[in-house]
Amino acid sequence: xxxxxxxxxxxxxxxxxxxxxxxxxxxxxxxxxxxxxxxxxxxxxxxxxxxxxxxxxxxxxxxxxxxxxxxxxxxxxxxxxxxxxxxxxxxxxxxxxxxxxxxxxxxxxxxxxxxxxxxxxxxxxxxxxxxxxxxxxxxxxxxxxxxxxxxxxxxxxxxxxxxxxxxxxxxxxxxxxxxxxxxxxxxxxxxxxxxxxxxxxxxxxxxxxxxxxxxxxxxxxxxxxxxxxxxxxxxxxxxxxxxxxxxxxxxxxxxxxxxxxxxxxxxxxxxxxxxxxxxxxxxxxxxxxxxxxxxxxxxxxxxxxxxxxxxxxxxxxxxxxxxxxxxxxxxxxxxxxxxxxxxxxxxxxxxxxxxxxxxxxxxxxxxxxxxxxxxxxxxxxxxxxxxxxxxxxxxxxxxxxxxxxxxxxxxxx
Amino acid sequence: xxxxxxxxxxxxxxxxxxxxxxxxxxxxxxxxxxxxxxxxxxxxxxxxxxxxxxxxxxxxxxxxxxxxxxxxxxxxxxxxxxxxxxxxxxxxxxxxxxxxxxxxxxxxxxxxxxxxxxxxxxxxxxxxxxxxxxxxxxxxxxxxxxxxxxxxxxxxxxxxxxxxxxxxxxxxxxxxxxxxxxxxxxxxxxxxxxxxxxxxxxxxxxxxxxxxxxxxxxxxxxxxxxxxxxxxxxxxxxxxxxxxxxxxxxxxxxxxxxxxxxxxxxxxxxxxxxxxxxxxxxxxxxxxxxxxxxxxxxxxxxxxxxxxxxxxxxxxxxxxxxxxxxxxxxxxxxxxxxxxxxxxxxxxxxxxxxxxxxxxxxxxxxxxxxxxxxxxxxxxxxxxxxxxxxxxxxxxxxxxxxxxxxxxxxxxx
Numbered sequence: 001x002x003x004x005x006x007x008x009x010x011x012x013x014x015x016x017x018x019x020x021x022x023x024x025x026x027x028x029x030x031x032x033x034x035x036x037x038x039x040x041x042x043x044x045x046x047x048x049x050x051x052x053x054x055x056x057x058x059x060x061x062x063x064x065x066x067x068x069x070x071x072x073x074x075x076x077x078x079x080x081x082x083x084x085x086x087x088x089x090x091x092x093x094x095x096x097x098x099x100x101x102x103x104x105x106x107x108x109x110x111x112x113x114x115x116x117x118x119x120x121x122x123x124x125x126x127x128x129x130x131x132x133x134x135x136x137x138x139x140x141x142x143x144x145x146x147x148x149x150x151x152x153x154x155x156x157x158x159x160x161x162x163x164x165x166x167x168x169x170x171x172x173x174x175x176x177x178x179x180x181x182x183x184x185x186x187x188x189x190x191x192x193x194x195x196x197x198x199x200x201x202x203x204x205x206x207x208x209x210x211x212x213x214x215x216x217x218x219x220x221x222x223x224x225x226x227x228x229x230x231x232x233x234x235x236x237x238x239x240x241x242x243x244x245x246x247x248x249x250x251x252x253x254x255x256x257x258x259x260x261x262x263x264x265x266x267x268x269x270x271x272x273x274x275x276x277x278x279x280x281x282x283x284x285x286x287x288x289x290x291x292x293x294x295x296x297x298x299x300x301x302x303x304x305x306x307x308x309x310x311x312x313x314x315x316x317x318x319x320x321x322x323x324x325x326x327x328x329x330x331x332x333x334x335x336x337x338x339x340x341x342x343x344x345x346x347x348x349x350x351x352x353x354x355x356x357x358x359x360x361x362x363x364x365x366x367x368x369x370x371x372x373x374x375x376x377x378x379x380x381x382x383x384x385x386x387x388x389x390x391x392x393x394x395x396x397x398x399x400x401x402x403x404x405x406x407x408x409x410x411x412x413x
Numbered sequence: 414x415x416x417x418x419x420x421x422x423x424x425x426x427x428x429x430x431x432x433x434x435x436x437x438x439x440x441x442x443x444x445x446x447x448x449x450x451x452x453x454x455x456x457x458x459x460x461x462x463x464x465x466x467x468x469x470x471x472x473x474x475x476x477x478x479x480x481x482x483x484x485x486x487x488x489x490x491x492x493x494x495x496x497x498x499x500x501x502x503x504x505x506x507x508x509x510x511x512x513x514x515x516x517x518x519x520x521x522x523x524x525x526x527x528x529x530x531x532x533x534x535x536x537x538x539x540x541x542x543x544x545x546x547x548x549x550x551x552x553x554x555x556x557x558x559x560x561x562x563x564x565x566x567x568x569x570x571x572x573x574x575x576x577x578x579x580x581x582x583x584x585x586x587x588x589x590x591x592x593x594x595x596x597x598x599x600x601x602x603x604x605x606x607x608x609x610x611x612x613x614x615x616x617x618x619x620x621x622x623x624x625x626x627x628x629x630x631x632x633x634x635x636x637x638x639x640x641x642x643x644x645x646x647x648x649x650x651x652x653x654x655x656x657x658x659x660x661x662x663x664x665x666x667x668x669x670x671x672x673x674x675x676x677x678x679x680x681x682x683x684x685x686x687x688x689x690x691x692x693x694x695x696x697x698x699x700x701x702x703x704x705x706x707x708x709x710x711x712x713x714x715x716x717x718x719x720x721x722x723x724x725x726x727x728x729x730x731x732x733x734x735x736x737x738x739x740x741x742x743x744x745x746x747x748x749x750x751x752x753x754x755x756x757x758x759x760x761x762x763x764x765x766x767x768x769x770x771x772x773x774x775x776x777x778x779x780x781x782x783x784x785x786x787x788x789x790x791x792x793x794x795x796x797x798x799x800x801x802x803x804x805x806x807x808x809x810x811x812x813x814x815x816x817x818x819x820x821x822x823x824x825x826x
Binding site (some may be wrong): 012014015016018019022023026030033062063066069070073222223224227228231232235236238239242243248268271272273274275276278279 | 427635655685689
């Protein structure tokens with residue numbers, strides 16, 4: 001008998017973890033919605049609760065990391081599906097300013113704080129780099145759940161996040177090279193150029209190709225053609241993105257954007273994709289919460305450092321991105337500022353690379369981790385607050401029902 | 414630069430694997446449908462092609478194993494959603510005969526062949542056990558894609574597969590205990606009793622509880638309530654099944670069946686669940702194909718053994734289950750017989766346990782693996798053939814459109 005159970009334990013352990021994560025995430029999301037708080041926050045807190053810090057029912061693992069990655073990939077694919085290329089191109093110049101200023105200020109702040117905290121030069125560069133990249137998944141989910149992805153500011157945030165990610169890649173490359181030796185600027189230029197060309201090429205050509213192919217695909221009478229093409233394109237461009245050097249979610253977003261026009265009003269395709277997203281996204285959010293190790297915060301010095309870095313991360317992104325949107329209404333500048341605040345998993349990855357090279361110390365790692373989770377938790381209520389008027393004013397709720405955006409994300413309040 | 418890529422390689426490796434598997438599966442499914450062959454066969458062959466035997470682009474891994482497991486869990490959940498409890502209870506007695514006879518004959522055949530092939534007593538018991546359990550996922554997918562899950566014979570196959578799985582568990586327990594020492598019959602009786610009670614209890618009570626809860630759940634105005642409850646119940650009962658000792662898919666099937674009446678005609682819930690299924694099922698099918706190591710078949714002795722075991726597996730299941738349906742029309746008996754043929758992953762797991770205890774040799778393991786893949790490939794065309802008349806006669810195609818069954822599975826031809 002024990003043999004049969006032993007054979008089953010490993011497999012059941014994984015399925016048990018999935019069960020606990022899904023159940024906890026859905027439950028907390030529901031509780032937070034009842035309290036009129038963002039569901040996203042509830043799902044991240046579910047991760048803190050069931051994770052190693054508190055109950056210890058589930059621990060972060062490679063397996064869960066992959067599910068989380070697939071989750072954020074499909075989340076951005078879904079956001080891309082609601083984003084017509086033209087609407088992003090129209091705000092391109094503004095997004096460029098927002099993205100660039102939103103990278104420079106946080107980098108300087110991180111560098112200065114780390115230097116003031118007795119960090120080495122390379123360490124300070126790493127902390128700066130960890131504050132740079134916005135994790136747009138959180139903002140996208142909150143705005144999507146409010147049915148506001150169509151707003152101009154939402155477009156600017158999405159565009160700026162893509163630019164932001166490319167700049168983040170370049171900075172991380174430079175910093176990583178510094179930590180191991182000299183920087184090869186030619187190689188660096190090549191990578192950066194390739195990344196930029198890839199994004200521009202896919203953004204410009206993808207949608208046109210899909211629009212051309214769509215009528216022919218329909219004629220073939222395949223089963224669920226656009227859903228299947230979506231799956232393949234989403235995963236394919238995610239892989240391509242990683243090889244080019246940008247985050248997988250950028251490729252997923254571009255894949256969605258390429259199919260936005262061709263699948264507009266295709267209820268079945270959106271609903272099927274939505275099923276995949278709804279299954280995977282909780283793993284992304286719970287996994288963020290599970291990363292937080294509350295134990296390191298027994299040391300008050302680390303707490304102070306974490307709080308200062310978090311405040312700097314919030315303020316510099318808010319001011320940098322807000323200023324980048326100069327010329328718009330103050331409320332819109334503030335909306336863009338808060339929309340860019342969440343750092344999430346990108347900052348964590350940067351810090352992990354630094355830790356693995358032994359160029360940043362445990363306390364900085366803990367502080368960056370705290371910052372990543374904290375900015376992710378702080379942003380949703382602020383976004384909700386600053387966008388609450390838009391939700392009431394426009395007739396967007398009707399649009400939502402038509403295009404089924406309300407179904408794509410859980411309600412937030 | 415290399416650092417950034419190094420950090421990305423591990424992650425991108427997994428996403429690349431997912432991309433290759435999804436793309437290959439969808440492509441081969443489409444090719445086979447054009448050739449009027451079952452899509453399932455195409456997807457398994459996709460696994461053989463991209464797997465270690467031929468191209469070696471993707472290798473079976475723990476990660477892929479979990480995705481495959483989640484795939485077959487959701488597949489059976491989906492089948493359960495289309496299966497009202499009453500319709501299974503009505504065929505309960507018939508299913509009991511079909512399941513039992515379909516276990517006894519293959520077990521004896523496996524035992525005799527292994528003994529004739531110079532296997533030890535324990536080895537022969539293991540080979541017998543490996544031939545026992547039907548993998549109902551394949552049959553369910555083929556019948557579902559034809560919109561025939563409503564037929565009486567389909568109900569009998571589903572019911573018999575559940576019984577079959579419980580009997581298989583008991584046999585595996587006995588055989589495993591034999592390989593390590595003496596058999597504890599009291600313990601064995603407890604496990605078997607628990608498994609049987611669990612299945613009967615959930616089957617009887619689950620649907621009633623859900624039907625009672627459904628109106629109250631609707632009143633709460635949650636977001637996607639039945640989809641979320643479905644996810645949680647499906648994973649929860651899968652875990653419970655494993656702990657009780659039966660396969661996870663039994664729990665998933667029972668979860669679906671419990672929700673069948675409460676979610677009837679709930680298009681949104683079915684479509685969302687369908688999205689999850691459509692994403693995961695290819696991993697289940699491709700993973701079966703990847704298990705096949707063609708290299709062991711350079712030895713003609715192994716080939717002969719594999720072919721004999723496969724033929725025995727097909728014939729004994731066909732005759733055993735067919736006879737179990739005594740009193741029905743000959744065509745229906747044959748339908749039930751072929752529906753029970755696929756062994757799939759259950760046989761593979763039994764053989765792996767035997768191998769890990771060093772009680773079965775490599776050649777028997779290879780032969781069982783071949784049998785598992787071969788029965789899975791042989792069954793779908795036979796099922797399609799024997800059920801082709803039912804598809805034409807009844808007005809079932811209309812029912813399909815109404816209840817959206819045709820959308821749940823890809824067309825087969």
